[in-house]
Amino acid sequence: MRPRSLEEFVGQEHILAPGKLLRRAIEADRLPSVILSGPPGTGKTTLAHIIADITHAKFVRLSGVESNVAEMRRVLAAATNRLRTAGAKTILFVDEIHHFNKAQQDILLPDVESGNLRLIGATAYNPFFYVNSPLVSRSQVFQLEPLRVEQLELLVDRALADKERGLGNYNVQIDNDACRHLAELSDGDARKCLNALEIGVLTTPPDAKGVIHFTLPVAEESIQQKAVVYDRAGDAHYDTISAFIKSMRASDEKGAIYWLAKMLHAGEDFRFIARRITIFASEDVGLADPEALPLAIATQQAVEFVGLPEARIPLAHATAYMCRAKKSREACDALNAATENIESEQTQRVPEHLKNKHFPVNPET
Structure with missing residues (x-):
């Protein structure tokens, strides 16, 4: 069910709509090395395959989790040889590039800089924090966004109609509320949406007429739990806590409770x-409400004292109070002003009237 062209690609209109920079660079075969940053299931790997197909380049994949230095050197040597002997270009796709350590990322620099290959790095993290600066400076960074509900519904319809790569060979009748449920609970992740659709279709027995009825209960069982995009060590962690604090600061109780x-x-x-x-109680509420x-x-x-799940109740209580x-x-x-003065000016001596007068300055021995 993976798209094979930009026309089939769903989402990311802000960078791939006709006339946008990335699309122009791909179609003109003038694409530099790029880093694709975005949540899971937004099409980073798919887009890399499409770029390789359009530019007639050899597609080679490495994993930031699994690939080692020896494998990297073999791939780089093969790309150099391919370019020199056959004039063939290479697209090196590095999935989860942020997992490469500094030494591994530095290995890529000479070949990226010389043009022996085009690098496409994929990461769910902010590349400016997790990818080496020299590599980022030699690459164009593009941010991919989570897919909207209507875009995921379109993918479901396509998957059910596609007999070659999808589920078109099955006689499936999907209810509108079931399709909407899959799209909403996938939280912008196309992979999760299509995986849930597939497992629902393959495990639901057809009726007497051979029709597989994909109902809301089937959808609920297939996807089970909402796929919240959140990483306690990554950008989503800091972005969400920032939204939580700024909502309390703006007295937006509904918003703060949502982020909580x-x-x-x-x-x-x-x-x-x-x-x-x-x-927050001390920094933002402060003197205005000493009870905070x-x-x-x-x-x-x-x-x-109470732990989860009951701990969520006093947290909601405190959040509402702060709002x-x-x-x-x-x-x-x-x-902050006093600290800035200390750091930028000569520090003041303690005035005489503020000094400790209980003991002489130079006591006699």
Whole structure:
């Protein structure tokens, strides 16, 4: 069910619509090395295959998790030989490139710089943080976005109609609410959506007429749980906690509770959330509501005492309180200003009237 051309590719119109930079570079065969960054199931591997097909290049895949230095050197040598002897180009696709250490990434630099091959790196992380700067500077970075619900529904329809690469040889009748359920719970991940569709079709017995009815209960059983895009060590972790804090700062109670629920659903450490609420109570609420900090401390103690799943209740209680509380950053701003003065100016001596006068400065021995 993998698309074979840009016309079949679904999503990413912001970089692949006619006239957009990436599409123009691919069609003109003027594509530099690129790094594709985006959540799982957004088409990074598929797009790399399409680029190789359009540019008539040899497609070679390495894994940032599995490939070692010896394998990398063999691939690079073969690409150089291919270009010199046959004039054939090579697309080196490195999946999960952020898993390569610095030495492995540095091995790629000479061949990328000389043009012996075109690198397409794929990562779900921010490449500016997880990929070596020299490699990033020699590559064009493109961000892929999660697919929208209607785009995932289109993929489902295509998969059911495609007899060559999809499920078109099965007589499937899918209900609209079942298709919508798959699309919504896939959270923008085309791979998860199509995998759930496939397992549902292959495990549902046909009726007497040979029709497989893909109903909402079948969809619910096939996908089971929403695929929340969240990584406790990656960008999604920091982006979500940022959204949580900024929602509380804006007194957006509904938004803050939503981000809290997302973090808890994804398995975020509830102690981490409690710590952030405690910091917020002092930093953002501060002097405007002196009860906020004691409540945050009590929340931290409560979640430690009760644990999950009940810990989510005091966390929601504290979140709602912080949203409704008046805000004041006076204490934090004053401290920051004083710190800036200390760092940028000559430090002041303690004035005489503020010194400790209980003991003489130079006591006699």
